[in-house]
Amino acid sequence: MLELEHGFRVVDVHAQLDPDEQAVATHGRDISPERLQREMHQAGVVRAAVSPGPRPRGEGYLRANNAVARLSVERPFVAMARLNGPRRVGASAGSRLRNLAAVPGDHHAEPGDVEQYAYDHRFHGFVVDPTHDGLPTEAVLEQIGATDSPVLLHSSERVPPAAVAESVLEYDFPVVLTSFGGFPLDRARMDEALALLDSYDDLHLDTSFVRYREVLERGLLEHPDRVLFGSGAPDTHPDVGVMEVLTLDVPEDLMTRAFTKNPVRLFPGLATGAED
Structure with a gap:
């Protein structure tokens, strides 16, 4: 694929890096x-936040997180630690009962893990996918707030934006809701997430898979400081996400905010690197 030519410094808040053969076999992709570095270069992406993809349920993320951190060294990547937990997102009676009885297992993230991940900025934030991995405990979420780290949070039909607001946005850390909350291609959830931006100052949206x-355009025009580029x-090839933003009918300043200013504000590690 030919390299894109554009005058923007693009950084990416949402990419995955499969750290080993088991992950490649699980996802059926050999990346x-x-x-991944070559594809980012082709798209004009100078730096990207990367995290492990989903592991089998019942398996922790310590080894995968450490592998991603190791593979990010001397590459234009900053590592994000993926966290799991025993709780469900949602206000239903079943969810509340499950959460009251939830006991963290040996494979679940603990507050001490968060503290170690954040130490000396080895990891630049956290990834939470409640649908696949469960929601971390309150103690873990409180520890994330203590580290002042951002969280990239995956939404789904089972975990819509309103449920995220009820369960996560009460804590003191910024949340980047992936795909405007509407993956795959659920426009109603995207509209719901955009509406929540008026009520939650720490909520942000990434552009991945928003087709x-x-x-x-509405997100960038109405909330120019809250939209971050994610591929x-x-x-998907990062070319696709970059082109979708480049072809919008919005001022270049808003593209600059999405591509650079907004991501760097939440993820300062994306601002530096020898490849810049």
């Missing part, structure tokens, strides 16, 4: 760190 031009690589 090495070198290939509706009007939704992206969703390697499930």
Whole structure:
């Protein structure tokens, strides 16, 4: 694929890096760190936040997180630690009962893990996917707030934006809701997430897999400080996400905010690197 030519410094808040053969076998994709780096370069992305993809349920993320951190060294990547937990998101009676009885297992994240991940900025934030991994305990979420780290949070039909607001946004850390909360292509959830921006100052949205031009334009025009570029690589080539923003009918200043200013404000590690 030819390299994109544009005058923007693009950084990416949402990419995954499969750290080993088991992960490649699980996801059915062979995306090495070198290939991901090459695809980012082709898209004009100078730096990306990367995290492990989902592991089998019942398996922890310590080894995968450490592998991603190791593979990020001397590459234009900053590592994000993926966290799991025993709780469910939601206000239903079943969810409340489950959460009251939830006991963390040996494979679940603990507050001490968060403290170690954040030490000396080895990891630059956290990734939470409640649908696949469960929601971390209150103690873990409180520890994230103590580290002043951002959280990239995956939404889904089972975990819509309103449930995220009820369960996560009460804590003292910024949340980046992936795909405007509407993956895969659920426009109603995207509209719901945009509406929540008026009520929650610490809520942000990333652009990954938002294929509706009007939704992206509305987000940038109405909330220029709250939209961050995310590619969703390697499930999609980063070229695709970059082009979707480049072809919007919005001022270049708003593109600069999404591509650079907004991500760097939440993820300072994306601002530096020898490759800049």
